[in-house]
Amino acid sequence: MTSVSVRVPAKVNLQLSVGPIRDDGYHDLVNVFHAVSLFDEVTAAPAAGLEVSVEAAPHSRVAIGGVPTDGGNLAARAARLVAGRLGVEPGVALRIRKAIPVAGGMAGGSADAAAALVACARLWDDRDRPVLTRDDLLELGAELGSDVPFALLGGTAIGVGRGERLTPALSRGTFHWVFATADGGLSTPAVYAECDRLREAGERPAAWPRVSEDLMTALATGDAKTLGAALVNDLQPAALALRPSLRRTLATGRDLGAVGAVVSGSGPTCAFLVANEEHAADLAADLDGAGVAEQIVVAAGPVPGATVL
Numbered sequence: 129m130t131s132v133s134v135r136v137p138a139k140v141n142l143q144l145s146v147g148p149i150r151d152d153g154y155h156d157l158v159n160v161f162h163a164v165s166l167f168d169e170v171t172a173a174p175a176a177g178l179e180v181s182v183e184a185a186p187h188s189r190v191a192i193g194g195v196p197t198d199g200g201n202l203a204a205r206a207a208r209l210v211a212g213r214l215g216v217e218p219g220v221a222l223r224i225r226k227a228i229p230v231a232g233g234m235a236g237g238s239a240d241a242a243a244a245l246v247a248c249a250r251l252w253d254d255r256d257r258p259v260l261t262r263d264d265l266l267e268l269g270a271e272l273g274s275d276v277p278f279a280l281l282g283g284t285a286i287g288v289g290r291g292e293r294l295t296p297a298l299s300r301g302t303f304h305w306v307f308a309t310a311d312g313g314l315s316t317p318a319v320y321a322e323c324d325r326l327r328e329a330g331e332r333p334a335a336w337p338r339v340s341e342d343l344m345t346a347l348a349t350g351d352a353k354t355l356g357a358a359l360v361n362d363l364q365p366a367a368l369a370l371r372p373s374l375r376r377t378l379a380t381g382r383d384l385g386a387v388g389a390v391v392s393g394s395g396p397t398c399a400f401l402v403a404n405e406e407h408a409a410d411l412a413a414d415l416d417g418a419g420v421a422e423q424i425v426v427a428a429g430p431v432p433g434a435t436v437l
């Protein structure tokens with residue numbers, strides 16, 4: 129086989145309820161993931177050793193400067209995991225084309241890892257070796273990061289535990305989104321640590337996270353306005369504390385008619401839900417004009433997870 133290309137979506141969190149910190153340093157979550165039509169592409173080709181290259185996708189202005197190209201890249205770690213499981217040498221060149229913001233709260237690194245798992249499993253597929261099943265890949269994904277299994281699955285799903293134990297959520301129709309990216313990323317561990325610090329300072333201990341019934345009803349009925357009102361992100365106060373300018377970005381999107389406005393995951397990307405495709409184009413133009421974001425991206429969800437092209 130010459131090469132395998134895999135397309136993988138970004139995610140936005142419709143609900144991110146952060147519970148108490150666990151002994152392993154992670155937090156128990158209710159994390160309702162939603163995959164949107166903003167894609168990275170990973171191509172795996174046979175090579176003598178493990179090589180990684182990263183570039184911005186055509187027409188994308190993603191700043192790729194912060195993405196490691198050594199063995200620490202999450203996609204490279206994914207390749208080594210697959211090679212180890214199959215008992216082969218990790219001889220593969222991974223070419224990553226990014227449209228998902230880096231350190232933007234849209235799980236771009238996790239998406240690349242999921243794509244690399246699928247691409248390498250296919251590249252090294254051989255009838256002499258055991259086949260890696262979907263469950264095997266989900267298990268390897270969970271080893272790489274809490275958001276990796278969802279990037280394999282896609283759609284809309286409820287994640288519990290660290291966010292890696294997934295159940296698909298019932299959802300109707302298509303939702304339209306506008307994303308406002310920021311100049312410079314936020315570190316996920318730093319945002320979780322700030323969330324803990326704010327809770328401690330305010331003497332507000334974390335409650336046990338529960339799935340929002342309002343959110344599930346909104347998803348099942350496919351009503352954007354109800355969904356917009358039900359968006360929750362417990363990391364938002366921490367992201368706003370670390371990046372105060374996001375307040376203005378969120379307020380501007382709301383003033384311009386978004387039916388929902390929320391920081392995506394640990395930020396700093398802001399997600400705006402709108403009623404339909406036409407509103408998405410209008411809001412994108414207005415937000416661009418308001419100058420409150422680095423880049424404006426329009427997308428729709430749900431879309432499938434990592435897919436071989």
Ligand code: C5P
Nearest residue numbers: 153154155157273274275290316317320
């Ligand atoms: O699992 P992943 O490596 O993507 O997590 C990145 C960081 O996010 C962790 O090191 C931790 O600081 C934080 N995190 C957390 N609780 C979770 C998921 C992530 O505290 N459930």
